[in-house]
Amino acid sequence: MNEDRIVIVEGITDKKKLKKILDEEVEIICTHGTLGIERLEELLLEHNLDNRTVYILVDEDDSGNKLRKMLTSELPHADHIYIDKAFREVAATPEPELARALLSRHFKVKSIYLI
Numbered sequence: 371m372n373e374d375r376i377v378i379v380e381g382i383t384d385k386k387k388l389k390k391i392l393d394e395e396v397e398i399i400c401t402h403g404t405l406g407i408e409r410l411e412e413l414l415l416e417h418n419l420d421n422r423t424v425y426i427l428v429d430e431d432d433s434g435n436k437l438r439k440m441l442t443s444e445l446p447h448a449d450h451i452y453i454d455k456a457f458r459e460v461a462a463t464p465e466p467e468l469a470r471a472l473l474s475r476h477f478k479v480k481s482i483y484l485i
Contacts, residue, residue: 373397376417377425378441378448380434383461384427391469394478404437410444424448425475430455451475 376397379385385398399417401409414420426441426448428434441448451471457463463471469483 375423375425376419377427377451378413379460380428380437381461384429384459387461387463387465387468388427388472391465391472391479391483392477393480396477401437404433405440410440414444419445425451427451427453427460427471429453429459431458449475 376399377388378399378401379388380401380403382400382402385400388396388398397417399413401413405413424445424447426438426445427450428438428441430453438450442450451474453460453463453471454467457467460468465483466485469479472479473484
């Protein structure tokens with residue numbers, strides 16, 4: 371497991387989908403929607419986010435954009451992974467599409483999804 375890398379997603383369904391596609395152990399944390407300042411501070415400390423390679427993968431909708439904006443202000447060093455706006459939600463994005471997005475950030479993905 372690359373201890374340094376961590377992916378932030380919105381929901382448990384997003385996390386499950388990523389785990390299904392990834393061919394390596396990566397820590398994935400869920401925000402469960404929009405975060406309050408206190409919860410964000412907890413996540414920063416709990417997961418040492420200021421000193422890790424952070425990836426943000428959220429839905430392409432209003433709440434996802436709001437969350438991305440909030441995370442970006444706290445974690446300016448974070449790298450963003452985007453899904454096609456047509457799919458709106460990470461959980462609704464087809465596996466091959468998500469696999470390509472992860473691959474573009476040098477994550478190892480299961481070859482079955484590289485169609």
